[in-house]
Each structure stands twice: as C-alpha cells, then as structure tokens.
Amino acid sequence: NAGVTQTPKFQVLKTGQSMTLQCAQDMNHNSMYWYRQDPGMGLRLIYYSASEGTTDKGEVPNGYNVSRLNKREFSLRLESAAPSQTSVYFCASCPAKYGANVLTFGAGSRLTVL
C-alpha cells in the first residue's frame, strides 16, 4: 500500500551538477505531476503527464526535463542545477487522464543547490 514513492528524500548538489528525481505510483493512475514548493509560493506545477507517453509543461518548466517511463514511473531531471532550483519537490498522481481530480502526493524530495 505504498501510494506514491519519491526518491531521494534529500539531496545536496553543487551548481552545474545534474540529477534525477524518481517517482513511482502503484495505484494504476493515469496522470502524474511534478510540483515544487517554495516558501510563500504554494505549489507550482513543473510538468505533468496525462498518460503514458505524453508530457506537458506546467507553470515553471524551465531548467527541467521529465520522462514518463511507463504508467508507474515519472522522473524529473535537472540537467545543470542552479541555486534557484533549491526547493521541495512533490510528485503526485491521479486516476483521471484529463480534468483535475483528487491528487495523491508523495512525501517530497528536499533539494539544496549550493
């Protein structure tokens, strides 16, 4: 009964390094999302995937890439990390392909870029 699992939970990077945040869900959900949470900014959508094989940009996609590897997994990649990408990242999923719906969130990944 894992729900949405994100790895790693914590990561410290130096400016210019790359890394991938992994997300997997075991609920057979169609849509998956990556959000970032910054103080006073709430959650901002980075990318989402309505179904396997499709991805779309959200509000703040610059500096990120995503891959919907299969129905279960949706990864977020930072090719050249910048201090402005220091944030808490949340992956979420929902059953629907289209239309907003109840999201199930992972526990978050805290990323610090020095």
Next chain:
Amino acid sequence: SQELEQSPQSLIVQEGKNLTINCTSSKTLYGLYWYKQKYGEGLIFLMMLQKGGEEKSHEKITAKLDEKKQQSSLHITASQPSHAGIYLCGADIQGAQKLVFGQGTRLTINP
C-alpha cells in the same frame, strides 16, 4: 502571479478557538480541493467541492464553495493542536485540466 489567493498567509490561534481560511480565484472554479500538509511532510487530501453552494464537513473542518464559484472558505471549529499545519487550496480553473494551488496558509495552534 498567483491564480489562487489564500488568506491569511499565516494564522495563530488559541486552542479551542474557531478560524476561517479563504481561497479566492479571479476565474471560475470548476473544482476546488483542500489539502493539509504537516510540516516536512506530503499533502493529505481533505475535501473536494464542485458545485456552487456546496458545503462539506469532516470532523471539525467545514469547507464551502460560494455560489459564484470563485471563492471557497475552510472553517475549523474548536481548534486542536492536531489541526496545526499548512492548508492549501487547489483548483481546476476554467477547465485547465490541471490543478493549480494557492500559496498556502500556515496554521499554528497555541495551547
């Protein structure tokens, strides 16, 4: 810019007091979702409102979506320490097919 505005951004109340958090959109809401986040953890779904005038309750938390479907309020009655956390509203704005969120309200309950 924030499509959803929450107020207040921070709230400190005495245990046992009532409180209200508001979530306002400049566009028509097609679905409004309330989530709670405990410090350092993920978001937990509280309630979903879809029809203007709809009101839902869960334990001591009541949420309402106004008739014009552009504002929602979350009301907590007789607050307890377990209510402390960050409350976020999320909404499907004008059928955008994805959820956008407000900036959150940080609630502290003093004993």
